[in-house]
Amino acid sequence: xxxxxxxxxxLALERSFARTRSTIRRGFSLLEVLVAVTIxxxxxxxxxxxxxxxxxxxxxxxAKTGATAVANALKIYLAQNGVRTLxxxxxxxxxxxxxxPLLEKNALKDPWGNPWGLRVPGEGRxxxxxxxxxDGQPGGEGDNEDLIHN
Numbered sequence: 001x002x003x004x005x006x007x008x009x010x011l012a013l014e015r016s017f018a019r020t021r022s023t024i025r026r027g028f029s030l031l032e033v034l035v036a037v038t039i040x041x042x043x044x045x046x047x048x049x050x051x052x053x054x055x056x057x058x059x060x061x062x063a064k065t066g067a068t069a070v071a072n073a074l075k076i077y078l079a080q081n082g083v084r085t086l087x088x089x090x091x092x093x094x095x096x097x098x099x100x101p102l103l104e105k106n107a108l109k110d111p112w113g114n115p116w117g118l119r120v121p122g123e124g125r126x127x128x129x130x131x132x133x134x135d136g137q138p139g140g141e142g143d144n145e146d147l148i149h150n
Contacts, residue, residue, distance in 0.1 A: 056143055062111040063131040067149035070095070070116055071129045073102040086127050088120045112136065123148070 028036075073095045074086065092115070095103045109115055110131035117138075122128030134143035 059111040059134075059143075060145075060147060063133075063147045064150060066107065066110060067116060067129040067131055067147060069107065070103065071127070071149040073107075074127065074129065076102055086118075086120045090118060090120065092116055092118055092129075117146075 070092065074092075077095060078084070078086070092108055095101065096105045096108055112131070112134045114132060114136035117128075117130045117132055119128040119130065120126070129149040131147045132138055133140050133145050133147065137144065138146060140146065
């Protein structure tokens with residue numbers, strides 16, 4: 001009695017599926033994850049300080065520019081009002097008041113959101129417009145350094 005032969009194509013399919021299953025990966029090994037995290041940490045350690053320094057430089061430059069703009073508005077105020085020197089109790093808000101203000105209200109704060117400082121008399125001039133830096137307090141270094149108009 002002759003029994004029918006099993007089709008050979010099913011055996012070939014079974015081998016093909018076996019190969020495919022062995023090549024499928026389910027995820028990353030712990031070593032691969034640790035290597036990727038280490039690379040990211042090294043890149044972050046190199047990039048973050050440089051970005052932070054650039055942000056500080058940008059705010060410093062903006063503070064000096066803003067202080068100079070306020071100082072120029074003060075000079076215009078003095079000329080318009082025929083005043084030679086500022087009184088020691090002068091308030092910078094006067095520059096943003098009235099129907100034709102010399103400054104906008106938002107120009108009365110430095111890049112860190114602190115109000116501009118005004119020193120009358122200034123160091124070698126009639127007045128100094130200054131930013132007290134990130135901490136808003138006189139003195140300091142780095143982010144907290146005082147910046148005076150040009």
